[in-house]
Amino acid sequence: MNSLDLDDCFQTALDLAKEAGLIISEAFKKAKKVEEKTSPRDLVTETDKLIEDQVISKLQELYPNHKFIGEESTAAGIKCELTNDPTWIIDPVDGTLNFVHSFPYTCISIALWVDKKPCLGVVYNPVLQQLYTARKNAGAFLNGERIRVSGKEDLSRSLVVMEMGYRPDEKKMEVVHRNAKKLIERCHGTRALGSAALDMCLVAEGAAEVYWENGLHAWDMAASVLLITEAGGVVLDITGGPHDLMNRRVLCAASPQLAQQMVQLLEVYDEDRD
Structure with missing residues (x-):
């Protein structure tokens, strides 16, 4: 085009x-x-x-x-x-x-x-x-x-946006709770606001440093992926590999260093693809 x-x-x-x-x-x-x-x-x-x-x-x-x-x-x-x-x-x-x-x-x-x-x-x-x-x-x-990402590199000084909404899947919820506990203990603070698209925009504008979620769909993140990368941020798979829009998970960060800290910390739960 x-x-x-x-x-x-x-x-x-x-x-x-x-x-x-x-x-x-x-x-x-x-x-x-x-x-x-x-x-x-x-x-x-x-x-x-x-x-x-x-x-x-x-x-x-x-x-x-x-x-x-x-x-x-x-x-x-x-x-x-x-x-x-x-x-x-x-x-x-x-x-x-x-x-x-x-x-x-x-x-x-x-x-x-x-x-x-x-x-x-x-x-x-x-x-x-x-x-x-x-x-x-x-x-x-x-x-x-x-707008630009904040560029922060230290998780202990970073605001993390994450969602912990209930799913009728006990194993997944155990993973969600373990990840949340680790982040609450290590990051500057956490927020859960209920809109993936807007949560990602917070990272793009520098109002938060990290957003991650397991269980999204393509439409939740398709626009905001570009907003973050164009604002200088990082969008990856939670495993640290390239982001796959149809794979139902995402990790967004204000810097590569911060993204790698998150990759080392997070436990992954596999969902069915879109």
Whole structure:
């Protein structure tokens, strides 16, 4: 894809994110129509479905040869597959549980990947008016201002964002709790805020130094991966190998030195791939 194509795609992603933001903002304080997917903690609202339908319909109209991965369409049975073709990856409401509770840490995430690499990412929290944007080799921005990772190298002086949400898998929860205990004992502090896309953006803007999670999906992190790397950060697999978007885990850090400390510390739990 040439630069003119990517400029057009980026503007489209911005426009769609802002339109979705209006829908999220309007519904945020209202009663939500909520359905359970796999558990009482795995939820979908009519807002999730409405936004994903609108975003994918518009993208299909504009880019009929592109492919798509969406959280709700995947939940409905559409195959989740990342190829070398231009692929839009959409999470219509990341942090749905937050959204259901009117906790103001929720967003829409839109990414475009080409040749299995991120080309652009937009993450928008309309409640707090935080618009994160990135394009390959063009930097990362929050509300139009350039952002950078903190660059810290010492875990004992680093703020770690992690999620410990319950899963009905005893072995996994044991691993999660062991990892959490080790980090609580060694890092400067921990936070759990309920939106993977926004958690990763905190690392990109230097507000936290580390984010890691086991059990994500491609749409949770597709846009924010680019935001972190364009902000000078590191994105790896928890094992220390290259990050694989479909492998359902991620380690983000403000420096290579910090990433290696995390790799040596964390215990890995293997999930089924997307």
